Every structure is written in C-alpha cells, then in structure tokens.
Amino acid sequence: MESFFPFTLILFIVAVILILQSVKIVPQKQAWIVERLGKYHRTLHAGLHLIIPLIDTIRAKVSLKEQVLDIPKQEVITKDNVVVKIDAVCYFTVIKPEDAVYNIENLEYAIIQTIQTNLRDIIGGMELDEILSSREKINAKIKEVLQGAASSWGILINRVEVKEIEPPANIVQAMSMLIEADRKKKAMITEAEGKKRAQVLEAEGYKLAKWQEAEAIERIGQAQAHAINSVKSAVGDGETAGKLILGDSFIKSLEKLSNSPNSKIVLLPPSVESLTEILRKKNES
Known part of the structure; x- marks a missing residue:
C-alpha cells in the first residue's frame, strides 16, 4: 500500500x-x-x-502580420555603362503558412535573392536618366516578377519599393552642374521676356500718347475751323475772319504775358494802326 x-x-x-x-x-x-x-x-x-x-x-x-524585408544595397551596371548602387525594401504577408514552411528552405533569403537578381536585370536594360525618373515603373516590374515565384511560397507581395539610387560621385557633380545651368538659363529667359514685355508696353504707351495727342490736335483744328467759319459767316470775308481770330489770340497772349509776374518786356504789333485795325474789325464783328 x-x-x-x-x-x-x-x-x-x-x-x-x-x-x-x-x-x-x-x-x-x-x-x-x-x-x-x-x-x-x-x-x-x-x-x-x-x-x-x-x-x-x-x-x-x-507570423501572419505584414512583414518588412530590407534588401541590401548592391552595385548594378546600367545600359549606358554607369555603375549605380541601389537598394530596396519589400513588404509581404504569409497567406499559406504550410507552403511557407515546406516549399522553401529560407523564405527571407529567397525573397532577397530574387529581388536582387531582378533588379540587376531591370536596371541593366535601362539608362541612368530613365532609372532616376522611373522608380514606380521599376517597383511594378519587380513586384510582378516576384509575385509569380512567391505564389508557391505561400506569401503575397504587397509592394516593393526602391529606396535609394546612388550614381557615382562624378555623375552626381555633372548632374548638379547641369541643373544649375538649366536654372540660370530659365532665369535669363524669364528676365529677357520681362524686358521685352516692358519694352512692348512702353512702345504701346508711347503710341497711345501720340495717338491721343494727334486726336487732340485734330479736335483743336476742327474747333478753329469751326470758329473761322462762324466768323466768316458774320463778316462775309474769309481773310478778314482769319485776321480777327489771329488778332484775338494775339491779344489774349499779350494779356497773359502782361499779367505774369516774371514778364519784363511786352511785344507790340509792328504798328499801332495794325492793332487798331484788328480791334476795330473785332468789335464790328
């Protein structure tokens, strides 16, 4: 017991x-x-x-959470024989755990190698300028190729993003100089266009002023012609009418000149008779 x-x-x-x-x-x-x-x-x-x-x-x-996998930086030769350093990041989710365990020995290593291989192929078929301006295109191509291989691994590739494209130092310096030269060129073009526009506006203003001046002279001439016709109708003689209007203008000018505080000398007609005759005819009219 x-x-x-x-x-x-x-x-x-x-x-x-x-x-x-x-x-x-x-x-x-x-x-x-x-x-x-x-x-x-x-x-x-x-x-x-x-x-x-x-x-x-x-x-x-x-883990069934979305996972982030950093792709190490590698050197790639472009189509125009420029060596660039490029790295990326991959976001994926395991959707079939049993496939991720049994169909691939090292899942993360396989993803890294596949992305690096495809990066070399894609970048090798593009020129540097196209690479720098086509990141979205590169991302889409890598995702498309990787998704085909990843389907047997039981994962879903959510997105692949190129993080950094690093050209050689001399290429970066040349690009900086080119960008600076382009900015100066645009600034010079803008300044020249501004000066041209200012000259055009100035010419248009001068033209408008002269047109207005000519129009004013024409109106004055019309007014004078109308005045001569009125006087001519009153006295019946065109020559006498002209003399009357001229004498009237002369008398008004003498009046202004004599009233001016700075006037020292007053000019009279060549003879008093001429002035008297002008005044007489003006009074008669």
Missing part, C-alpha cells in the same frame, strides 16, 4: 504534464504548423486547440 501511493502520484503528475502539453493557445495573427509522427497534419490558427502529446508536435510558428 505504501508503494502504491508514490506510483499513483507519479501517474497523476505525468497525466497533468500530458494534459498541459496537449493544450495549445495560439496568439492572434499567428499560425502554428502541427506534424503528426513527422508528417504535416494541420495548421492551428488563433485560439484554443488540443493536440495529442508525444504524437503531435509543433513544427513552426508563422
């Missing part, structure tokens, strides 16, 4: 251990691969699960 108690205790402890080993709680966004006697049995998703101890074993624990 005394020997039976320790044996029962041992059995109880073993049973508790087996029960604890049979209960598996899988966290959210994880998948556990279960093998039975060395062969794939099933995939456990988030929640509480029971397995058979000593027969069922957990082969791998796979």
